[in-house]
Amino acid sequence: MEHKLYIYNTLSRKKEQFIPIHEPHVGLYVCGPTVYGDGHLGHARPAITFDILFRYLMHLGYKVRYVRNITDVGHLENDADSGEDKIAKKARLDELEPMEVVQYYTNRYHKAMEALNVLPPSIEPHASGHIMEQIEFTQKILDAGYAYVSEGSVYFDVEKYNKAHHYGKLSGRNIDDMLETTRNLDGQSEKRRSVDFALWKKASPEHIMRWNAPWSEGFPGWHMECSAMGTKYLGEEFDIHGGGMDLMFPHHECEIAQSCAALGKDTVKYWMHNNMITINGQKMGKSLGNFITLEQFFTGNHQLLSKAFSPMTIRFFILQAHYRSTVDFSSEALEASEKGLERLMEGYARLQKITALESSSVEVDGLRKKCEEALSDDLNTPMVISALFESLKAINMIHDGKETICAADLEELKAVFKLYIEDLLGLKMSIESASGTEPYQKAIDLLLNIRLEAKKNKDWATSDKIRNELTALGFEIKDTKDGFEWKL
């Protein structure tokens, strides 16, 4: 690869040059959703962030295998000892089979992702479909001596692991602090230490989702699925593991410990974490109950939303901030993004209509380089967008006849805009352009042509009436030099 990509590795807390383990192949694993409820804005962030990475790696010529899991078992509601499985709880409340819950929300998640123009991953494994792998993985850890069986459940022996390796190296904490802060929570536990976590849980009698294992009839611990499925599809060592920052501890820390204990080596080379979306400065999340679902954004059906926002607006809004920064949601911020996106896309459409002249009065060369440098510098999408907006000015000036562009420059500009807007940032033209059937469109055109005639005759009363009434119906009428344009 002639171009160098730098990504921030949470492990080293530095930007590092990305060098694949087995070029040209790249293995990418990202923690997907637990499908017990509708996806919210927070789910869109990692999906979009790693969608950009996925697209960019492919653009650079790598053969990428992108694995994003669906968690449908083992993710508990509260403390590992007493919590109820999230899926099972939802199923009980809705009187459904757990797998009905899983299917329903998985479908809805897919629909939302498609609307956001997030490419499907190469493999989307379900935890429930990989119970055997998880049992085997657990057995490996037991064989290695880093786990113990207690009352039919299997727990990871964190203290023992920590003697040989550093438990806490990803999140930057040490075991003594953790033992201190968690000591009080520990009462009736079957665990030796409060920091130990479950690899396999024996199912209580009322627990529906259960499988046979050497230790008991039960289900796998939450962290186990990613270790088992990640290594199954990407190998014992793979390139990039991503997810939300809130998963850093304990989820990813446990994953590192599990994989290292079972395989005797570190599995992941680069750890990447996207930051959180906040609302009034506070993290948006299920536990805080302050989340807005993606569907609510698309329909505008939420008290904090001034109106509906298109999936592309959401995508653009997220891309306008760097993935490692928190981004604060507000209706105003989204409206600003919406307008900005519209301007960008209209400029992009305008670019297609520009005719080339003999020579260029504008500079086109720098854009591709700027975008490339920005994206390869730890996915700096805000910089890419900024560069595009700067070129947008030139496009508009050319359109107005104030600047000129030659054929070669025009081709380059079109190519770069397409590459970055469509292929890499994944922004699509708004769907609104296709409004109504042909007879319907012709009827509107007819009305506006009548208005045009009225204008020629200086019959302002008729002209304004048509304009005002159409506006009242929700049409946007634009007068141009030689006619009109309209949209809903």
Next chain:
RNA sequence: GGUACUUUGGCCGAGUGGCUAGGCACCGGUCUGCAAAACCGUAUACGGCGGUUCGAAUCCGCCAAGUACCUCCA
């Protein structure tokens, strides 16, 4: 309590030891019968106090405010 991070103009949000980020809003202009839309343009900034430096919003220290993780969370 422990650990980490953040603090940029009216709002959102990049960046960086010296050169305009960008978007939205505002204001001014072009266009228009008037508007709207569109387009162009100007302005406004780097939490506070010290230090390093020829020079810091950018590095260091202290202080303040806020957030996250330490329990489920993308």
